[in-house]
Amino acid sequence: MRKNIVAGNWKMNKNLQEGVELAKELNEALKGKTINCDVVIGTPFIHLAAVANIVDSDKIGVAAQNCANKVSGAYTGEVSAEMVASTGAKYVILGHSERRAYYHETAEILKEKVGLTLANGLTPIFCIGEVLEERESEKHFDVVKSQIVDSLFELSAEDFGKIVLAYEPVWAIGTGKTASPAQAQEMHAFIRKTLVEKYGNEVANNTSILYGGSANADNAKELFSNPDVDGGLIGGASLSVDKFMPVIEAF
Numbered sequence: 127m128r129k130n131i132v133a134g135n136w137k138m139n140k141n142l143q144e145g146v147e148l149a150k151e152l153n154e155a156l157k158g159k160t161i162n163c164d165v166v167i168g169t170p171f172i173h174l175a176a177v178a179n180i181v182d183s184d185k186i187g188v189a190a191q192n193c194a195n196k197v198s199g200a201y202t203g204e205v206s207a208e209m210v211a212s213t214g215a216k217y218v219i220l221g222h223s224e225r226r227a228y229y230h231e232t233a234e235i236l237k238e239k240v241g242l243t244l245a246n247g248l249t250p251i252f253c254i255g256e257v258l259e260e261r262e263s264e265k266h267f268d269v270v271k272s273q274i275v276d277s278l279f280e281l282s283a284e285d286f287g288k289i290v291l292a293y294e295p296v297w298a299i300g301t302g303k304t305a306s307p308a309q310a311q312e313m314h315a316f317i318r319k320t321l322v323e324k325y326g327n328e329v330a331n332n333t334s335i336l337y338g339g340s341a342n343a344d345n346a347k348e349l350f351s352n353p354d355v356d357g358g359l360i361g362g363a364s365l366s367v368d369k370f371m372p373v374i375e376a377f
């Protein structure tokens with residue numbers, strides 16, 4: 127059966143010392159606790175090796191927030207999936223709306239990144255989600271379906287089975303405006319139905335679909351109680367243990 131996952135996305139926050147401190151605190155907070163979900167922290171590249179080294183890998187998985195769409199070579203400033211894997215990280219967040227919007231990541235580029243991530247034994251946490259105008263004009267289901275189809279549906283069923291999806295309505299990210307539990311469930315059920323049509327029941331039922339967008343201690347329980355919401359991708363509320371632990375414990 128699919129896993130419940132609570133994944134933090136630190137974005138471009140915390141210098142190395144602050145990030146290591148936060149990872150240590152989270153590791154301590156989880157020690158001896160029974161947790162009903164997998165916990166992941168998505169750090170900036172420069173933190174990956176240090177953080178992967180200090181956390182208990184049975185309790186906390188480490189994620190990069192991006193990787194290059196090239197294998198290696200003359201791509202100044204880029205970080206390859208192989209490099210990410212060599213740090214001990216296990217996941218890569220791909221297709222976050224901030225990367226799509228500010229760094230012009232297209233479906234094609236994301237398809238390449240997903241392929242390289244999988245080829246290096248990493249799990250993509252693949253983000254999808256509509257902007258406000260798309261929801262208001264009732265295009266949100268079409269938009270989300272296209273994002274999935276255009277970047278992921280050339281994968282074999284075996285490879286698709288390694289993907290984690292994160293539905294993140296862009297209007298809810300960092301805005302304090304969360305999708306209602308009913309809106310989240312409606313979209314997650316639609317996504318799962320889309321997966322059933324392409325890959326069948328087994329793959330669809332085994333795919334974890336996380337919700338992201340201003341999820342926090344106050345709303346996580348209600349969001350996660352929906353049958354098709356298998357956890358969260360958490361931005362702001364992952365930046366301190368006090369805020370992140372209650373989200374983890376919402377399962």
Ligand code: PEP
Nearest residue numbers: 299300338339340361362
């Ligand atoms: C995110 O960065 O993926 C996110 C959901 O951010 P926030 O929780 O701050 O809305």
